[in-house]
Every structure is written in C-alpha cells, then in structure tokens.
Amino acid sequence: MAALAIMPDNTLPMFSYRSAPPPGVGSLYKADAALHAVEEMNAAGNETLLIESDHEWVRGPVGFTCDLAPGLPLILLAGYLKIDAIGFGTIAETAYYATGGRRFDDYAQGADFTKWQAMLHSVDMSFYNGVAGLSEMCTSAIARQYKFGYLAQPCIRGLVGAPCMSCIKCFRKSLIEASMSGDWPAESEVSRMMAAKPIRNWLSGFPISMEVVLAASMSEYQGNDPLLLALQDRVSAVTGDVSFLHSWYGPSIDPMVPERYRLVTSEAMAKYIPKMTAEQEEAFRAFDITPVMDSKEDDVEQFRAVVKENLAQRSQLR
Numbered sequence: 001m002a003a004l005a006i007m008p009d010n011t012l013p014m015f016s017y018r019s020a021p022p023p024g025v026g027s028l029y030k031a032d033a034a035l036h037a038v039e040e041m042n043a044a045g046n047e048t049l050l051i052e053s054d055h056e057w058v059r060g061p062v063g064f065t066c067d068l069a070p071g072l073p074l075i076l077l078a079g080y081l082k083i084d085a086i087g088f089g090t091i092a093e094t095a096y097y098a099t100g101g102r103r104f105d106d107y108a109q110g111a112d113f114t115k116w117q118a119m120l121h122s123v124d125m126s127f128y129n130g131v132a133g134l135s136e137m138c139t140s141a142i143a144r145q146y147k148f149g150y151l152a153q154p155c156i157r158g159l160v161g162a163p164c165m166s167c168i169k170c171f172r173k174s175l176i177e178a179s180m181s182g183d184w185p186a187e188s189e190v191s192r193m194m195a196a197k198p199i200r201n202w203l204s205g206f207p208i209s210m211e212v213v214l215a216a217s218m219s220e221y222q223g224n225d226p227l228l229l230a231l232q233d234r235v236s237a238v239t240g241d242v243s244f245l246h247s248w249y250g251p252s253i254d255p256m257v258p259e260r261y262r263l264v265t266s267e268a269m270a271k272y273i274p275k276m277t278a279e280q281e282e283a284f285r286a287f288d289i290t291p292v293m294d295s296k297e298d299d300v301e302q303f304r305a306v307v308k309e310n311l312a313q314r315s316q317l318r
C-alpha cells in the first residue's frame with residue numbers, strides 16, 4: 001500500500017492470487033484480506049487487478065520461485081496493459097540489510113538487482129521500487145495516512161480485519177503500530193504471541209532477521225511488561241541507535257525508480273515522510289553490528305532464557 005501511495009495516479013495495482021492447493025495438499029494460506037482490498041479499491045473507482053496463478057505450486061515449499069515472480073502476470077501482460085515499470089514491496093530492510101540485518105549492503109549494486117533490471121530492460125520495462133529507501137516503520141506510517149492504507153494487512157493466515165496474531169508479520173506489525181500509537185499489546189497477548197513457534201524461532205536468531213526495525217520500534221517502549229523490556233534490552237544492546245529508520249533514504253531513488261518517475265515519487269514521499277539528513281544517510285550506510293556480535297552473546301543468551309521461561313510458564317498454565 002505504501003508503494004502505491006508514492007507512485008503516479010495511473011499506477012495499476014495487481015494482486016497475484018495463489019490458486020487453491022493441488023488435491024491432497026494442505027495450506028494455511030488465506031487471501032481474504034487481499035481479496036477484500038482488491039474489491040474495496042475497485043468499488044472506490046481505483047482499478048485494481050486480481051490475477052490467479054498456480055505458479056507458486058511449482059516449487060516446494062510452495063512460494064514464489066524468484067524475485068520477479070509476484071509480478072509475472074504483469075510482465076506477461078505489459079504490452080497489452082501498456083506497463084513500462086513494475087514496483088514490488090521491497091523495503092529498506094530487504095534492499096539494504098539483506099545480510100540478515102548485520103550490516104548495510106547496497107542492493108542496487110548487487111547481482112540480484114542488476115540481473116533482473118537487465119532482464120526487465122530487455123523487454124522495455126524497469127524496476128520501480130519506490131519503497132526501497134523506506135523501513136517498515138516508514139511504510140507503516142504511510143499506510144496510516146494513505147486513503148487505502150486501512151486495507152493493508154500483511155498476514156496471509158488471517159481473515160479480513162482479523163490477522164492471525166501468531167505469525168512473524170503480525171508480531172512485528174503489532175509492535176511497529178504500537179510504537180506509533182503508544183497503544184501496546186497487553187502482557188497476556190505479548191506472552192501468547194512470543195510463545196507461538198514461528199515467532200519464538202524468529203526471536204531466537206542472532207541477529208534476528210529484520211532486527212533493525214524491531215530495534216526502532218522497541219526504542220519507543222516505556223511500559224513495564226517483562227517480556228517487552230527483555231526484547232527492548234536485547235535489540236538495543238545489539239543495534240544501538242537506529243532512529244534514522246524513521247526517515248526516507250533518498251539515494252535509493254537512483255536507480256530504484258526510473259528517471260521519468262523520480263520527481264513524482266519524491267513529491268509524494270514528502271507528503272508522508274521526512275527525508276534523512278546527510279548524517280542519517282551516513283548512519284544508515286555505516287550500520288554494521290558484525291564487529292560487536294561476539295561481545296553481545298551474553299545479552300542474546302539472557303533474552304533467549306526469558307523467551308524459554310515464558311514458554312515454560314505458558315505450558316504450565318495449560
């Protein structure tokens with residue numbers, strides 16, 4: 001949704017809808033929230049495509065086969081629909097901290113970007129990754145202001161307006177939202193979420209994948225829930241100050257956004273999010289926790305012990 005908010009008015013949104021599983025195969029996938037969003041946007045006069053595909057079933061485990069896969073329907077229809085650029089929801093944590101969150105790594109210089117960009121150029125198309133310079137903190141802030149932002153629900157296991165609250169996306173989103181609204185989840189809810197296996201496994205990582213955004217949201221926490229305090233201690237001890245994630249990393253626009261769309265994108269961006277200062281851009285690029293990782297093992301172990309204790313307490317309650 002944030003990507004759409006900063007693209008031109010004639011942008012054509014498309015949802016790639018995974019077709020039903022082959023006979024005998026189970027799936028937790030629920031597209032209800034996305035289907036609802038498509039319906040609402042069309043009802044509001046904002047043409048939005050829904051294209052069903054069985055392509056995700058060609059691999060095991062099920063999912064997209066390559067970076068461009070979610071956009072395949074649009075690439076195939078590009079001539080017919082007159083599409084010259086294609087945007088994905090690639091945010092800064094993915095574009096620049098794909099090192100598992102350890103350090104900055106310029107995605108635009110890497111093989112993943114240059115290879116696919118060359119492929120797109122060969123069919124007169126380009127990437128239009130407008131949100132590549134935005135953290136999930138920023139995209140959430142844009143969604144809170146954008147007219148269709150209320151339809152954004154990243155969880156693919158929940159129902160309309162009722163995300164599962166047991167997956168990593170739900171947990172991360174609830175903390176990011178709370179950091180902006182000041183309305184933090186209740187202790188019992190935090191304890192329940194942190195006991196859910198996918199969340200528990202994710203949090204035991206070092207670094208935790210997308211740890212920077214967790215650090216940015218937890219820096220706003222001022223409550224006294226022991227689990228959230230432990231999480232706050234854990235991420236702040238490792239990542240330090242990552243307040244630059246509240247602003248847009250402007251240099252991402254070249255080459256992530258085609259030249260002809262840079263002005264409209266920067267103008268739209270200015271309506272929602274401040275641009276990083278030169279110092280913040282430098283901090284964004286200089287971010288690297290690798291040198292301190294060994295000395296942070298104790299903090300990580302302490303946090304893992306708290307998560308384990310939470311699980312033990314919850315199983316006693318059952």
Ligand SMILES: [Zn+2]
Pocket residue numbers: 155156157158163164165166167168169170
């Ligand atoms: Zn979920």
